[in-house]
Amino acid sequence: MFNENQLIKILTKxxxxxxxxxxxxxxxxxxxxxxxxxxxxxQKILKEGQVxxxxxxxxxxxFIDLANETIRKDILFLIPEPIATTHKIxxxxxxxxxxxxxxxxxxxxxxxxxLRKKTGLEIKIYLTTPESMNESFKNYHKGLKAEFKDMTSGxxxxxxxxxxxxxxxxxxxxxxxxxxxxxxxxxxxxxxxENASDIHIEPTEKEIAVRYRIDGVLKxxxxxxxxxxxxxxxxxxxxxxxxxxxxxxxxDGRFKxxxxxxxxxxxxxxxxxxxGEKIVLRLLNEKTSLLSxxxxxxxxxALEVVKKNIEKPHGxxxxxxxxxxxxxxxxxxxxxxxxKPEVNITTIEDPxxxxxxxxxxxxxNTKIGYTxxxxxRAYLRQDPNIxxxxxxxxxxxxxxxxxxxxxxxxxxxxxxxxxxxxxxPRLSEMGIPAFLVSTTANIVIAQRLVRKICQDxxxxxxxxxxxxxxxxxxxxxxxxxKTMAEEGITTNKQSKESLLFxxxxxxxxxxxxxxxxxxxxxxxxxxxxxxSELILKEAPADQIMQKAKDMGMLTILEDGFIKAKxxxxxxxxxxxxxxx
Numbered sequence: 001m002f003n004e005n006q007l008i009k010i011l012t013k014x015x016x017x018x019x020x021x022x023x024x025x026x027x028x029x030x031x032x033x034x035x036x037x038x039x040x041x042x043q044k045i046l047k048e049g050q051v052x053x054x055x056x057x058x059x060x061x062x063f064i065d066l067a068n069e070t071i072r073k074d075i076l077f078l079i080p081e082p083i084a085t086t087h088k089i090x091x092x093x094x095x096x097x098x099x100x101x102x103x104x105x106x107x108x109x110x111x112x113x114x115l116r117k118k119t120g121l122e123i124k125i126y127l128t129t130p131e132s133m134n135e136s137f138k139n140y141h142k143g144l145k146a147e148f149k150d151m152t153s154g155x156x157x158x159x160x161x162x163x164x165x166x167x168x169x170x171x172x173x174x175x176x177x178x179x180x181x182x183x184x185x186x187x188x189x190x191x192x193x194e195n196a197s198d199i200h201i202e203p204t205e206k207e208i209a210v211r212y213r214i215d216g217v218l219k220x221x222x223x224x225x226x227x228x229x230x231x232x233x234x235x236x237x238x239x240x241x242x243x244x245x246x247x248x249x250x251x252d253g254r255f256k257x258x259x260x261x262x263x264x265x266x267x268x269x270x271x272x273x274x275x276g277e278k279i280v281l282r283l284l285n286e287k288t289s290l291l292s293x294x295x296x297x298x299x300x301x302a303l304e305v306v307k308k309n310i311e312k313p314h315g316x317x318x319x320x321x322x323x324x325x326x327x328x329x330x331x332x333x334x335x336x337x338x339x340k341p342e343v344n345i346t347t348i349e350d351p352x353x354x355x356x357x358x359x360x361x362x363x364x365n366t367k368i369g370y371t372x373x374x375x376x377r378a379y380l381r382q383d384p385n386i387x388x389x390x391x392x393x394x395x396x397x398x399x400x401x402x403x404x405x406x407x408x409x410x411x412x413x414x415x416x417x418x419x420x421x422x423x424x425p426r427l428s429e430m431g432i433p434a435f436l437v438s439t440t441a442n443i444v445i446a447q448r449l450v451r452k453i454c455q456d457x458x459x460x461x462x463x464x465x466x467x468x469x470x471x472x473x474x475x476x477x478x479x480x481x482k483t484m485a486e487e488g489i490t491t492n493k494q495s496k497e498s499l500l501f502x503x504x505x506x507x508x509x510x511x512x513x514x515x516x517x518x519x520x521x522x523x524x525x526x527x528x529x530x531x532s533e534l535i536l537k538e539a540p541a542d543q544i545m546q547k548a549k550d551m552g553m554l555t556i557l558e559d560g561f562i563k564a565k566x567x568x569x570x571x572x573x574x575x576x577x578x579x580x
Contacts, residue, residue, distance in 0.1 A: 052127055071091075089103045098122040138194070197216075199280070216324060232279075236270070240254060318414070318443075320445070321446055321447045348389055372389055389401055390414065402437070420444040438533075454516040457509070477496065521559045534547060
């Protein structure tokens with residue numbers, strides 16, 4: 001990362017921008033509270049590669065894209081991992097006289113001199129990008145299975161112990177055992193590097209299965225011998241401040257890992273299953289920057305509807321979808337827009353996933369009777385303008401939220417329904433009178449998350465006859481193509497057989513998956529006069545859906561297919577997350 005002055009020098013000297021252009025960009029970056037480099041790359045004004053290519057020219061150094069390099073282990077480990085990650089350097093090639101090092105800061109002369117003395121070789125410096133560097137750091141963990149084999153190949157004796165105090169003592173000793181500490185530390189580090197959202201540690205009859213959820217899909221990472229299970233469980237319990245000797249009841253806890261460039265919270269859930277205790281850890285990166293509404297992936301018309309409705313001083317904004325569909329991220333993005341000094345924003349959450357400056361965040365604690373409904377009732381006495389309720393789970397919470405929206409507050413919350421139109425009758429089913437729902441609801445956003453095609457290995461293809469037949473069995477393809485033509489994505493003259501869609505071949509950057517990252521697909525239902533009339537008549541969800549579509553609402557499936565046709569995701573992904 002370059003500071004603003006360095007970057008201005010680099011980009012003006014290499015004639016990437018004029019001083020006037022850079023001044024405008026710098027002002028805009030300051031306004032958004034971003035560094036100049038982050039602003040330029042986030043807004044896609046420049047690609048990261050362009051910034052660092054310009055820097056390479058400025059420093060008169062060669063540029064290297066490490067994604068295309070296969071790094072030998074013996075060369076990689078010339079620089080130990082802690083030094084590599086701290087100084088953002090990596091050794092990628094060497095011969096008898098020199099070692100080639102990729103770096104982000106070519107002016108870190110002390111470390112290069114240290115490496116010259118340590119290796120006895122001349123140092124040749126190359127400039128690379130932060131993304132390329134972070135991908136290469138994963139090479140330190142590529143031999144994870146082999147490393148675990150070494151760790152667990154020692155004493156595999158029975159870990160059973162006596163009852164009572166001696167058992168508790170034995171578990172504490174196990175948790176402090178060096179191989180166990182290394183196993184747990186490596187599992188956590190590797191999950192952070194892979195951008196996993198969850199870690200599953202599942203005991204079976206003879207071994208432990210470890211799986212990571214990456215981009216919403218669970219993947220097998222490795223298996224460990226069953227003998228290390230008591231130690232791993234004890235270690236995680238100690239980190240989470242849980243009871244070591246409790247094996248029959250579920251337990252919940254959390255802990256935090258802080259590094260030089262990241263702070264990650266782990267939410268821990270342990271439950272007893274037939275073969276032992278299963279652990280699931282949810283990773284929450286506290287330094288992840290909040291996404292803007294545009295970055296979430298709203299279609300242009302839907303985005304306008306959202307912006308218009310969140311500016312209203314009161315009413316109800318609901319986000320709906322299954323667990324893990326990004327509802328909380330959407331609510332945080334909306335709160336980020338609304339977060340101004342002149343309003344009082346309060347949230348009641350379970351749990352607090354991201355800390356937001358300027359917002360009063362409170363966490364539910366059911367053990368002491370602090371629920372969504374009791375927290376919401378208390379917050380109404382705190383003079384709020386905007387309230388965010390993590391989830392409407394029961395009639396009591398729904399009633400208080402609706403009455404708050406009715407009495408001049410803007411209320412944001414989530415609900416579990418499959419689509420936007422179903423949400424409104426669901427509130428009536430909870431016992432909320434239809435006239436209250438029709439007068440307080442502003443918009444309902446239904447969403448899913450789909451994996452994005454890796455842009456480094458994207459390829460186009462046309463649908464075969466078999467593909468078309470299979471699609472027509474699952475969806476109304478004619479209606480979809482008509483909508484896509486209306487949106488200007490295709491033309492009316494195009495046949496199904498001539499349509500180009502996209503997929504990822506699989507490459508080194510995406511781990512041969514063909515996907516990298518995720519984006520939302522949405523349907524945004526605006527509760528206008530016509531929809532209000534239908535709610536008052538207690539019309540069924542399919543009638544509300546038809547009316548909303550007649551008025552221009554895109555369904556989740558339609559939004560997904562538009563993104564598939566635009567090369568953002570694949571048809572398979574859209575069908576995977578939308579099929580009932």
